[in-house]
Amino acid sequence: MGFLTCLVDALGSDIVTTDPALLEPWQSDWRGLYRGTAQALVRPRTTAEVSTCLRLCNAAQVPVVPRGGNTGLCGGATPESAAKAGAGGRQLSVILSLDRMNAVRGVDTIANVITAEAGCILADLQRIASEAERLLPLSLAAEGSCQLGGNLSTNAGGVNVVRYGMTRELVLGVEAVLPNGEIFEGLRTLRKDNTGYDLKQLLIGAEGTLGIITAASLRLYPRNGVRTVVLAAVEAPQQALDLYSLVFKRCGQRVQAFEYFTHACLELVLREVDGLRAPFSEAHDGYVLLELADTADEGALIALVEDVVGQALEDGLCRDAAMSTTLAQLAAFWRLREEISEAQKRDGPHLKHDVSVPIEALPAFLDAVGARLSHTVPDLRLFVFGHFGDGNLHYNVSRPAGAPSDFFTQAAPADSPADAATGSTNSTRPDSKGDLVTDAVLDEVARFNGSISAEHGIGQLKRSHFLRHKSALEQRLMRDIKTLFDPNGIMNPGKLL
């Protein structure tokens, strides 16, 4: 009996789809940048069905691509192309979607834990927590459609990391299926458990290369009853950094978000998105969006923020500041930051770089990359924004004004030798102008001891840069761990490692 027949036999045709027409929408990522060919789509309803699927795939050495909400930016949930699979001696993949495993198994307001299956939409979990007067602090642009399993597998970040940490720091327990079908029963809710290696840490952020997370227990926090947002104009990144130091020291764990965007971002968002207004009459170099939140006592929070902003203005840590006085204004301030991605999309093709450097190095890093890019490819338009308080910037680059929309896919100039372009001796020659720019940005990141992927992960997009920048020892240990968990290499081949 062939593999597909076995699979349908074991799981039923309601769960296994092989019709090419029905498979078609599942073969690519949401941005249409990656496209592959899977032989089947499996949509299990239970952990036992996930186990059955993996057991059969493992026995037949059929690759499995776990799929959450398909909101990733790195092609991590898209199957390989037939050509690539064939070249690697692999069969076509099975896409395993967790979307039907979307039960909330429990919300405990004494232990402050929510336990939910991998297919739950993040925004639904936020809402359920909020209805229980608790906060699930994970919050990111894709929250309306991304799924918990994907959040865990990519160790998602977002806007509240400065206060509550990455997804990893919210996870108390994990249930997962290993490649051979074994079920890892790690759905604990303990705050403290020092009994050997913390195995769940390997599954978190593994991008589906070690197994499939089917459910997780996450910490909840007290719901913040009061919030306030300040938009501060700064004359340079160094000023934003000084402002961060003051705010961190004085406001402590009330700092819910410390975001940053340049004036170029503001201009773009005002041009491309309707219904937004310039927050200041003058133009400034950049802007900090600071959110403070607390469980209670709006008066005390406002008094604190007024005092801190007053001190910042007096000490020259910002040039101007506006504080939200209504919820509508708070939302309007946030839209200036949150619509930047959409505005840039409307502006046309661009390069995204999700990088981090040690926080204190942000100003020097920004100077260095800007200077380098001005030589590498002149007249680029830089749109730099992100989670400044985490040292995490989205260093996005758009084509020069008036350049054709295929600008970044054009061949790199013949006089752009690999070494000069990248400062690295083991680099390959960049193929396109886009490669040239990305190599330059990521090499600067490495030079500042930063991360080439702060929160988006590696997937297919950054695999070559991962191989170039990660130390040989770490790569070897990761490959060894991969082999240990997945000796047949069925889990998400072509991603990450």
Add this chain to the structure above:
Amino acid sequence: MGFLTCLVDALGSDIVTTDPALLEPWQSDWRGLYRGTAQALVRPRTTAEVSTCLRLCNAAQVPVVPRGGNTGLCGGATPESAAKAGAGGRQLSVILSLDRMNAVRGVDTIANVITAEAGCILADLQRIASEAERLLPLSLAAEGSCQLGGNLSTNAGGVNVVRYGMTRELVLGVEAVLPNGEIFEGLRTLRKDNTGYDLKQLLIGAEGTLGIITAASLRLYPRNGVRTVVLAAVEAPQQALDLYSLVFKRCGQRVQAFEYFTHACLELVLREVDGLRAPFSEAHDGYVLLELADTADEGALIALVEDVVGQALEDGLCRDAAMSTTLAQLAAFWRLREEISEAQKRDGPHLKHDVSVPIEALPAFLDAVGARLSHTVPDLRLFVFGHFGDGNLHYNVSRPAGAPSDFFTQAAPADSPADAATGSTNSTRPDSKGDLVTDAVLDEVARFNGSISAEHGIGQLKRSHFLRHKSALEQRLMRDIKTLFDPNGIMNPGKLL
């Protein structure tokens, strides 16, 4: 050339000690419960010297026992006995003490990171952070002599976990030496870095079985300028739990500690330790010590705490409450909690159990263990205290009043069959009354989905219980990871796995 000659040759006699008289004080743990025989003591000054030592030990298959401040409670840093090593086909160990690697490599008040070597004393690091107006929140009884490397290797907990998490959650980066001498250069300071498996998570809490941590970068928090402590009398654990819910919801991340102790603990501490006073005129079932802390604004903090305590009294969530009004009073309240261990030590031999259960299960768990122990061994004196807000209790047991000091080492009664005593089918017959008690406590912990070691680790002490309670799958994965990192099995044999 023999192994020891090689070692002295490579590192020098200042670093390698083989004189039995000089080795003597290093052969046992501080409580004198564990004793072993090492053939040499190595006290390197640099990471390179640690690497040299491990490379030579690995080549000669000589076991290595990493040693920090020797404050552990589970025998994790004590060498095996000659008999045990011989029975396992192993040579005598080398103790590798990190005490000379005690440099602080940097304190960054912009990035809010301290980078320090493994041999630094925790209290020194706390002080250095405080002098820089920052908080290193890791705080535990042994802080005056425990070392950072040990804190990381055991994923230390302590009194502030309820707010800041375990040691693991404070670690941004780790430098370590692997068993073959390779140096893991992971001393990063990034808040966000999603580039593959988070390998440092394996080294944290591994109890020195995978390699030796030589330095780490830890997050710092804003220093809390204002603190207040409330001592609340409760009539039952359920009331303490209800109080916790209220406090969590209303005070959020100001909750610095939420500790608990029974009236038996209070009586003991008042009897055994001089200079302490009863906090209430009446006796109560138990007491909660609640600390709130914030960066600033003492008035707001006191107003909040008064309001919350008022509500707790009104809603019947505590029977009485006293609030610290001076620093001296705050310290006196803390001493009632912190001197319990010392008081119990003065009272004589006892059994320590460092366990956790899901927070909401604490009252039922306490009922169940109490009832069970009253049948298992009548008239035991129970001293239960600990980090209630983390679900973590030190469930300590002293001998019946008037019983001889060897009570717990006496043979278990002949009519205590293994199954009745433990409720488990794979248990071995308990040897002593102490084993009988410990089996009963830990089996109840397992029944409540708890952890048999919340913060102390496994070491030698809980190895048999670890093997009994940890799932077969998790044990197999841990052993496989151990083999991957340490194929010759030289790292801390006889501990944990």
